[in-house]
Amino acid sequence: MKYVDEYRDAAAAQEYAAAIVRTVTRPWTIMEICGGQTHTIVKYGIDELLPKAVTLVHGPGCPVCVTPVELIDKAWQIAARPDVIFCSFGDMLRVPGTTGDLFSVKARGGDVRIVYSPVDAVEIAKQNPAKQVVFFAVGFETTAPANAMSVYRAKQIGLKNYSVLVSHVLVPPAMEAILNSPTNQVQGFLAAGHVCTVMGYVEYYPIAAKYRVPIVVTGFEPLDLLHGIYMCVSQLEQGRAEVENQYARSVRREGNTTAQDLMAKVFCVVDRKWRGLGGIPQSGLGLTAQYAEFDAEARFGLSAYTAEEDAECISGLIMQGVRKPEECSAYGTRCTPDHPLGAPMVSSEGACAAYYRYRRLRTHAPVVAGGSSRG
Amino acid sequence: MADLKDFRLECPLPLNDNERVQLAHGGGGRRMHELLENLLLPSFGNDMLLERHDGATLNIAGAKLAFTTDSYVVRPLFFPGGDIGTLAINGTVNDLAMCGARPLYLSSAFILEEGMPMETLRRVVESMRVSARAAKVQLVTGDTKVVDKGKGDEIFINTAGIGVVAHGLTISPRSVRSGDAILLSGDVGRHGIAIMATREGLSFESAIESDCAPLWEPVAALLAAGVEIHCLRDLTRGGLSSGLIEIAETAGLRMAIEESLVPVREEVMGACEILGLEPLYLANEGRFLAFVPQRDVERGLEILRRFDVSRGAACIGEVRVHPAGLVTMKSRLGTERILDMLSGEQLPRIC
Numbered sequence: 001m002k003y004v005d006e007y008r009d010a011a012a013a014q015e016y017a018a019a020i021v022r023t024v025t026r027p028w029t030i031m032e033i034c035g036g037q038t039h040t041i042v043k044y045g046i047d048e049l050l051p052k053a054v055t056l057v058h059g060p061g062c063p064v065c066v067t068p069v070e071l072i073d074k075a076w077q078i079a080a081r082p083d084v085i086f087c088s089f090g091d092m093l094r095v096p097g098t099t100g101d102l103f104s105v106k107a108r109g110g111d112v113r114i115v116y117s118p119v120d121a122v123e124i125a126k127q128n129p130a131k132q133v134v135f136f137a138v139g140f141e142t143t144a145p146a147n148a149m150s151v152y153r154a155k156q157i158g159l160k161n162y163s164v165l166v167s168h169v170l171v172p173p174a175m176e177a178i179l180n181s182p183t184n185q186v187q188g189f190l191a192a193g194h195v196c197t198v199m200g201y202v203e204y205y206p207i208a209a210k211y212r213v214p215i216v217v218t219g220f221e222p223l224d225l226l227h228g229i230y231m232c233v234s235q236l237e238q239g240r241a242e243v244e245n246q247y248a249r250s251v252r253r254e255g256n257t258t259a260q261d262l263m264a265k266v267f268c269v270v271d272r273k274w275r276g277l278g279g280i281p282q283s284g285l286g287l288t289a290q291y292a293e294f295d296a297e298a299r300f301g302l303s304a305y306t307a308e309e310d311a312e313c314i315s316g317l318i319m320q321g322v323r324k325p326e327e328c329s330a331y332g333t334r335c336t337p338d339h340p341l342g343a344p345m346v347s348s349e350g351a352c353a354a355y356y357r358y359r360r361l362r363t364h365a366p367v368v369a370g371g372s373s374r375g
Numbered sequence: 376m377a378d379l380k381d382f383r384l385e386c387p388l389p390l391n392d393n394e395r396v397q398l399a400h401g402g403g404g405r406r407m408h409e410l411l412e413n414l415l416l417p418s419f420g421n422d423m424l425l426e427r428h429d430g431a432t433l434n435i436a437g438a439k440l441a442f443t444t445d446s447y448v449v450r451p452l453f454f455p456g457g458d459i460g461t462l463a464i465n466g467t468v469n470d471l472a473m474c475g476a477r478p479l480y481l482s483s484a485f486i487l488e489e490g491m492p493m494e495t496l497r498r499v500v501e502s503m504r505v506s507a508r509a510a511k512v513q514l515v516t517g518d519t520k521v522v523d524k525g526k527g528d529e530i531f532i533n534t535a536g537i538g539v540v541a542h543g544l545t546i547s548p549r550s551v552r553s554g555d556a557i558l559l560s561g562d563v564g565r566h567g568i569a570i571m572a573t574r575e576g577l578s579f580e581s582a583i584e585s586d587c588a589p590l591w592e593p594v595a596a597l598l599a600a601g602v603e604i605h606c607l608r609d610l611t612r613g614g615l616s617s618g619l620i621e622i623a624e625t626a627g628l629r630m631a632i633e634e635s636l637v638p639v640r641e642e643v644m645g646a647c648e649i650l651g652l653e654p655l656y657l658a659n660e661g662r663f664l665a666f667v668p669q670r671d672v673e674r675g676l677e678i679l680r681r682f683d684v685s686r687g688a689a690c691i692g693e694v695r696v697h698p699a700g701l702v703t704m705k706s707r708l709g710t711e712r713i714l715d716m717l718s719g720e721q722l723p724r725i726c
Binding site for chain 2: 001
């Protein structure tokens with residue numbers, strides 16, 4: 001298929017892999033931020049094409065994975081109400097909360113619907129004036145503009161029965177949290193191409209300078225990743241720590257300013273709790289005072305609710321690149337896509353799901369690490 | 376061996392979400408298999424059921440018959456390339472064909488919802504009439520029930536079918552041998568995308584039509600030519616991946632396929648890219664796998680390509696021994712990964 005096949009070409013992939021081998025003289029650890037990139041890497045076996053000296057670790061960029069369990073619980077409680085139509089991206093429905101996933105609410109009679117765009121949820125609200133329609137607004141900077149648009153439009157047309165359960169998170173604060181961690185091993189980043197399509201990459205300059213790490217904005221196809229890795233190891237070998245753009249066919253330096261303007265109208269930067277990582281200051285988006293009436297947590301009286309995550313799930317360590325999924329004692333045993341302990345095992349962008357789906361070989365018993373891997 | 380089923384038995388988690396039936400229990404993936412393994416097979420287990428084939432092959436008074444049943448609950452009722460009526464005939468005809476049986480007689484049971492437009496029912500019945508004639512089967516018995524408004528979804532159909540087995544082969548997952556070639560009768564994923572596009576109001580540049588079709592003709596031609604068919608499997612819910620995984624697990628062998636050999640139409644590929652879906656997991660209604668010895672590959676493909684329904688047939692890989700019970704796929708980059716069965720249906724991703 002045109003515009004796809006050329007980024008999955010085997011000969012070109014081998015050339016990039018050979019160039020990486022020629023460039024690398026010592027061990028380097030690189031983190032790809034986005035879960036979509038993780039899946040491409042594992043699905044196509046990109047890491048198998050790399051020299052042993054290059055270690056890829058998987059970052060926190062899976063919107064489903066970083067949504068804290070208490071928010072899943074809040075979604076569950078809202079969706080269980082008879083007066084509510086709860087709309088969500090499909091990905092979120094299988095993520096376990098402490099009471100179950102959204103599919104289990106649906107099985108109990110909750111009106112839970114998969115939508116492809118939050119704007120569809122606004123339409124559903126218009127068509128069902130007697131119901132409260134709630135959209136589960138999760139994701140990074142990538143999904144924020146469309147979610148902002150839905151709230152903006154709801155206000156414009158005076159919708160009183162639409163609200164959003166917001167769990168938006170931002171990439172740069174998460175990168176800083178990882179770099180500040182005493183266990184950090186990451187020496188270079190592949191930044192998430194789609195996030196940068198919206199936000200540009202100016203905000204990465206201070207991070208590259210402060211922490212002396214190369215940051216390469218990278219796409220999602222196999223050749224994008226190999227090219228991004230090549231650019232990143234070249235910087236590391238040359239002692240550079242710059243922001244570079246591999247994904248120039250989609251990303252501009254300033255990003256999509258129209259989308260940013262809309263986001264700035266509807267959202268403001270707030271402190272956010274991340275699943276597995278805990279609270280990170282100024283790391284997410286919440287509704288501005290002007291749009292506070294669309295806050296589902298306030299509307300349904302859930303602002304004070306909290307819940308603890310499963311202690312056995314080490315998703316935090318995995319999303320900081322400290323552990324690989326196979327090093328978790330529950331991986332493939334007490335935690336599988338059918339019976340997950342945490343979101344990384346069910347999300348289509350989760351690192352644990354990627355390993356389980358593409359890499360597990362039944363002749364190899366799941367690697368059972370010692371008790372130290374418990375989070 | 377570290378079999379996953381063993382782990383599941385000692386899983387200490389309370390399986391609260393399994394205490395109610397969920398959509399995934401009918402999705403053709405791992406959840407549905409759990410239901411089979413944990414409830415249905417232990418309750419009804421017998422040699423014929425444990426074959427885990429698309430239908431049962433029965434020896435009755437000297438005759439070898441195949442018997443199968445299937446229920447149809449599709450939404451929307453009408454979609455590009457077919458409707459619930461064509462599915463209800465072809466689905467059961469194909470299950471018989473996968474036993475190597477010539478489909479002969481079908482039963483049909485309708486569960487109708489009060490208030491459903493009679494015109495809708497007429498259209499469905501007309502589709503069934505046309506499909507039955509095309510597949511050369513007769514509807515010889517049936518039943519109709521009507522449920523209260525709101526207790527059904529307009530129309531559910533169950534069909535059961537009987538066919539006659541007129542060859543000496545044992546066509547079953549257990550007959551698959553290491554070294555067998557894996558033949559696929561055409562491009563995959565069209566039915567799944569056609570349904571999803573209609574259901575969700577997604578429009579693509581060119582309409583993607585379901586591949587819904589009867590499959591007995593090409594199977595009959597393979598049998599008539601003396602191709603030594605070891606196993607047949609039509610690819611419905613769960614798609615190519617689930618079909619291969621089921622056979623790998625039942626046969627205790629490895630299915631090794633190559634991504635570049637699996638035919639997928641460009642428009643299906645495009646829709647998958649947009650929605651974050653994998654074509655190998657999408658539903659089909661007119662595609663099947665045939666496991667044959669290597670010596671029959673060329674002849675088998677040549678025969679399949681004579682028919683419209685299997686014009687795009689291809690050999691996509693072969694059966695190997697290790698690692699047993701797994702499906703592996705060589706990617707376009709030359710690396711190898713496994714194909715895992717999904718929990719339920721594929722879900723479109725966030726971004």
